[in-house]
Amino acid sequence: MAAEPWQRYEIPGPIKAAVIKNPEMVSILLKKAKKPVFIVGHEAAEIDLGGKKPIDHIIRIARATNIPVVTTAHTMAEFLKSGFKPAASMTSMDIGNRLTDPEWSVSGEDDPHDLALILGMTYYVGFVIEAGLKSFAFNHLKTVSLDRYYQPHCNWSFPNLSIEEWDRHLTIIAQEIEKK
Template sequence: MALEYWLRGDIPPGPIKAIVLTDINRVAEILKKHSGATAILLGPSILDIEKLYNEDVIGKFVEIARILNAPIITSVSGVIQKLDSMKFAEHRIEFPLELFRKLSRGVYSYKLLAVTGLRYAYEWLLLNHLKHYNPSINTISLDPYAQPNATWTMPSLPPQIWLKNLAQLIEILKK
């Protein structure tokens, strides 16, 4: 019996559903496999999580990006300011919709897109578009909730456990 996760919304008809990654080692394995051909998209909810839990979540994603040699893509001014203050030069300012349109048209050569920090329904729609218009690009949702339209997703977790998983992911990637 397959692991079914708690859905906030249903997915469109069809056989394509996200694979739920309950083992953080498997997440690290996927990220390492696509190292150098990965991009990380950070949305505005990252700032909300940082304020709510008083954690440096953007810093954690910068560490992941440095390990994977991946650019961070965002359109959020607060995230951009933080990336600049951390002297992280490998970031690009681009709206998520524009990024997904370019990905679906083959403008970028990324093999994996790691997504986090977008509103659930918006991310749901963007990932649904990408999986149907360019299924060759794998996606992984690193959000604290399951995302059914990604190729891989982490399960829905309380934020404290999700933050511990991010820290553990960084330690595994450093090895």
């Protein structure tokens, strides 16, 4: 599907996300990043990918890269059920706000984050939070939407995908990362 906002009327502005055509690209971005963070919303634990859920991919990616996972809403419970402990849990507003702070990191001790992978927030909530990051964190942070639908305010985003394509893309990212 085309790179246009999934919700038709969520029109951003002149600057729009570059489309991730090859999922391998995400593993390259991750490799280049000094301090990435993975933001995971509740839809990652709700959407059925044919017997598995997006958080299964996320756990694979996080385990292979040691990228800290910050869960929003009540998503943490699903990770814990899968035997994975996220680095932090907070509201999507809180994590968005903290990412605009060039001195903040999840651990509170390391360098600030320079790359945020985002997946699973309510579409229109992700839309406005990513717009906030675009305008108030652009000096220090790049953003990548791994949602099923195109999120125009990120630096990079998947286009609108079918469930099957999305599952395949997430699988490829996990495989690429596990290879390295």
